[in-house]
Amino acid sequence: MHKIYRVNMTDLSVKVEPVPAEWAGLGGRALTSTIVAAEVPPTCHPLGPNNKLVFAPGLLSGTAASNAGRFSCGAKSPLTGGIKESSAGGTSSRIIARLGIKAIIVEGQPAGDAWYALVVGKDGVEIREETETLGLGTFATVEKINARHGEDFGVITLGPAGEHMMAISNISVKDPESKIRSFGRGGLGAVMGSKRVKLLAIDPTGGAPLALADPAKFKEANRTFTKTLADHPVSGQGLKKYGTAVLVNVINEAGGLPTKNFTTGQCDHHDQISGEQMYDNIVAREGEPSHPCSPACQIQCSQVYNDKDGKYLTSGFEYETIWALGADGMIKDLDVIAEIDNVMDDLGVDSIETPVMFAVAMEAGLLPWGDGARMLQLLREDIAKATPLGRLLGGGTGHVGRAYGLTRIPVVKNQAIPAYDPRPIKGIGVTYATTTMGADHTAGYAIATNILNVGGKVDPLKNDGQVELSRNLQIATAAVDSTGLCLFIAFPALDIPACLGSVVEMLNARYGLALTGDDVVALGKNVLKIEHAFNLAAGLGPETDRLPEFFELESIAPHDAKWDMDQKELATFWNF
Amino acid sequence: MNGTPDTVEVVGFMDLAGLFRARGWTSPHRLPLAGPIDGFELLVRLDVSFDAVESLFVNHKAIGLADAVIRPGDRVALVPPGVPGPHRFCLGIWRRPSGS
CATH class of the missing domain: 1.10.569.10 (Aldehyde Ferredoxin Oxidoreductase Protein, subunit A, domain 2)
Structure with missing residues (x-):
């Protein structure tokens, strides 16, 4: 029985709700962005009571699928002013999924100066006043929560920057070694801090392996998927x-x-x-x-x-x-x-x-x-x-x-802007300019099979084909972000046909569906359109889909390259 | 261009960096070259397996082994299979796997 936990920090109440039918087929980024778009007024102040912080495991999180431990967090970003989804590893996604929790929505804002811990379990969420960990860094906070509840608990926490609601703050998730992984980008720590939530402690008690519609088919698909990860030189050797x-x-x-x-x-x-x-x-x-x-x-x-x-x-x-x-x-x-x-x-x-x-x-x-x-x-x-x-x-x-x-x-x-200069690598510049997330290299990380004929042929120093390349990358990324799978599965998904097929088969075997690869692409397109509509309503129109002017004015060595993409061509990104 | 007209300047990434070091080569390694060659011929002269290289940078531009023309004075970087990143496509580092 899947459920949604809704935590109201204004009156310190909790509701356990059934999953609406229209959200049943969603997970990860698809779900966080759908909820934010449906429930958060786009023009609200990101640190005010009308913003909501949404946590959601992916569609395959909690199963035995390899690399399905990713976790999504969404809200209106205090850094960009637009919609934000950030992905993290750690242990909490698996625990939450196995508790049958589809999403946790934290909304409202308390009136006083108190801070709170949310203790999440199989039956609901307990809101407790928190004092012990205030002001502590993330590592010390994880140690305290391990000592308080046990090392098998998941922990999602803020450091001091989130408590101070800084735009550079993130949200940390305990990993298998009791170190941390992060919902890094977009200042989501400030949103959690604005709700005066220092941490979530996730109790795994009562969690159970997830029911599969077709266990044999799932096992076989996961075996194929795992083999493709091991066989591919990027996922099997280089990254490792x-x-x-x-x-x-x-x-x-x-x-x-x-x-x-x-x-x-x-x-x-x-x-x-x-x-x-x-x-x-x-x-x-x-x-x-x-x-x-x-x-x-x-x-x-x-x-x-x-x-x-x-x-x-x-x-x-x-x-x-x-x-x-x-x-x-x-x-x-x-x-x-x-x-x-x-x-x-x-x-x-x-x-x-x-x-x-x-x-x-x-x-x-x-x-x-x-x-x-x-x-x-x-x-x-x-x-x-x-x-x-x-x-x-x-x-x-x-x-x-x-x-x-x-x-x-x-x-x-x-x-x-992250670690790839857009002047000699034009395609990543299109992604920076157009993604709903603000400059984000991971927004265009994954690879859809329909760009096979583009890959390897595009000239990084020329504008030709870059919008189409970025569009396909972003659509595929949005789909992968919704599964709970790591983006790095994109490499075998490109080169080994059985890889992408096995992902679709795992989704079908998990939920009793008959999806095709086209359905997964359609999911990615829908996510982008929902996010784009939110941003437009928030005031982030086409004029914000651009790189800073200095990239047009200053050439960069060794290619003496400038950014010279026609803004009208960039605007065609959304023609799908 | 590397400034020396009778050699090609070669660097290797990932395991190839270790291989070059094990051979006692400096980084960059300078290989004498009298005239143009393609990427496969370069690997033969370096005694590097074709399977150990997915793509090349010639004077900072990615290009496939078969398409590359390497001339005296050039700088070449050998890119093994296994390099991640969105730039694989944005840079053109991608060799279609055999049989696909």
Whole structure:
């Protein structure tokens, strides 16, 4: 029996509701975006009582499917002003799905100064006043909740940045090692903080393996799916060994590694911050090159990175974080980058928005280029304690750039542009400009089979075919985000026909459906249209589907490329 | 262009970086070259298996092994299979698997 938990923070009440028929076939991003679009007034203040925070496991979460541990969180974003869905790993998605919970909707806003913990169980949600963990970082909070309830509980929590409702704040989810994974982008931590919810503790008691319409068919499809993940060189080998950080050298070679606040496309010290260097360090220091972010993760692109003495420094050390600190912010020491990554995780801030903001602050003269020690000090002393300077920085990249009168501010819809420069890689520029999420590389990550004839032929330096490529990538991504599967399944889904087929078969065997690949594509299209309609109603019209002007004015080495996509052509993105 | 007209400058990523290092090659490695060759011929001269490379960058532009023309003075990067990212398509790093 699937159910929805609705937590009203205004009157501190909880309702357990049946799942409306029109939401029954939805999960993950499809469900969070549908609920936000249906229930949140698009023009509401993101930190006011009318915004809602929605958590939803994917359609395959809680099953035995490989890599189905992803978890979606949605709301109106305080950073972009538009709809937001963010995806995280961790243990909570699986637990919630096995409790039969389709979604948790947190709405309203309490009147007093008290903070709360939501204890989620098989019969409902208990709202308890929370004091013990206030002001604590995410790691200490997880430790406290483990001690209070037991290590088998799932934990979803804020760090200090979320408590202070900063736009750079994220929401953290406990992972299998009691470290954290994050709903990183869009300032969702501020939305949770605005409702004065410090944490959700998820009690697994009473959870059960999910009923399958056709268990034998599901098992067979999952076997095929698992084999395709293992057989493909990206999901089976490359990501497992080097993680996403392998992209540092590759994107640098392409001239698309934004460096020193997007002033050039190559970084002189790229080898020092590369995935290859990271792997060598991990092996030499007896860390873990391969590590799961959630139960049943087979790809294992995460890792445990130790310092020179073999002591834990960080985990989940991603390309985008390393790029933003190492190339965009010019920090040359990978160990310092790892320490900053860990501090950002503990404070509960987005590890893309925050370092891109720091690079803008460096250009503004607020701290020297490459000064990791000063960055750590600003994180610990100003952002964590919400000093006036900390609040300025905590407003994010656009906030700091505008405060200092800069014109090179790398944001779209006020969200920081990630690790791929759009001038020599035009397709990703189309995604940044048009995605409903604000600048987001993952919005166009997955691959639909119908672009097979496009892949490999598009010239990254030319505009031809880029809108169609980005559209197909975004549609497929929206569909994958709704399944609870990791986006990295996209690689075998492209190259091995049996992979995508096995995903559709698992959905059919789980729910007793007869979906085809076209139905999954239709789901992705519908998600994008719902999100786009919300954004239009929120005031994010076509004029916001564009890159910052400096990309048109400043060429980037080594290709001497500028952004020169016709805005009218960009507008054709929505012609589907 | 790498500034030396009688060699090609070669770097390898992922496991190929380790292979080059194990051979005692500097990064970048300089291979003497007198005239144009294609990507497969380059791999033969480097004694690198065809299966170990999905795509090349020649002077910072991705191109398939068969389509690549490498001339003295060029810089080439060898991209093994297994590179993730949306840019696989946006950059043109993609080789259709045999049989698909």
